[in-house]
Amino acid sequence: DMATNGQEFQQIIYEEPAPKVARIVMNRPGRANAQGITMTYELDEAFKRACHDDNINVIILAGAGDHWNAGHDLSGEDGPMPAPEQVVGLWGEYDGKGWEGYYSREREIYLEISERWRNAPKPVIAEIQGSVISGGIILAWMCDLIVCSEDARFRDPTAVEMGICGVELWQHPYEMSARQAKEWLMTGGWMSAQDAKDRGMVNHVVPLEQLSAKALDMAKTIAANNKFTMKMVKQAVNFAQDQMGRKASVDFGFHLHQIGHMQAMMN
Ligand code: ZN
DSSP: GGGOOOOOOEEEEEEEEEEEEEEEOOOGGGGTTTOOHHHHHHHHHHHHHHHHHHOOOOOEEOOSOSSBOOOOOOSSTTTOOTTTTTOSSOOOOOOOOOOHHHHHHIIIIIHHHHHHHTTTSEEEEEEOSSSEEHHHHHHHOOOOOSEEEOOEEEEEOHHHHHHSSSSSSOOGTTOOOOHHHHHHHHHOOOOHHHOOOTTOOEEEEEGGGGHHHHHHHHHHHTTTTTTTHHHHHHHHHHHHHHHHHHHHHHHHHHHHHHHHHHHHOOO
């Protein structure tokens, strides 16, 4: 049965916990689910499978272990480069000399793939516990709804620790107020689950032991609605956000992010 076969994946689990609901679990708890090349393309494959499956209406993105996601992992055994057969977009030459390879690699694996997931037609619910750091923030933001446990907390330390203006999918002011985004980036501090809810970044905060049940309950509620209508709701809201400048800010932020990388490496 394709439905619950996680065997072809190494770092994620694909399961169907209820009719019409797919649940993708980042399953690398020993590394706090850090996202390397293998996980990136397994996630892409899993989203593609769920979106192409007529029997799936809603997707949950969960993480195994104590922490949802510790960010990008380029030190892993799978190295920093996607294999040519893995690549989804048209940018390439990832091992190119100078900045060309760096730019095109980040464009493929952080910007374009994240946008692709954000624009997946079906509703995606993030089920978040523990810490979410740096690149993990992107994975949370690409989800349509976020439910998190009381111990969840969020941090983008890339400005204070790496000299860049924030994670690659640069939509910070669309997730909180402009001043909150500035403070969060300029201090590199933690945002608690409750702060995230107060800012409108997450939908619900629940006790940890209720987290999976809450996410599944939301998924079942939405999965019972007309699938095509839910797709239209998502497209409408995403389009409105982009008309408010989100996509332009993401693209501008990505390029400032690249300048930050260059400046940091030249120092
Ligand atoms: Zn980067």
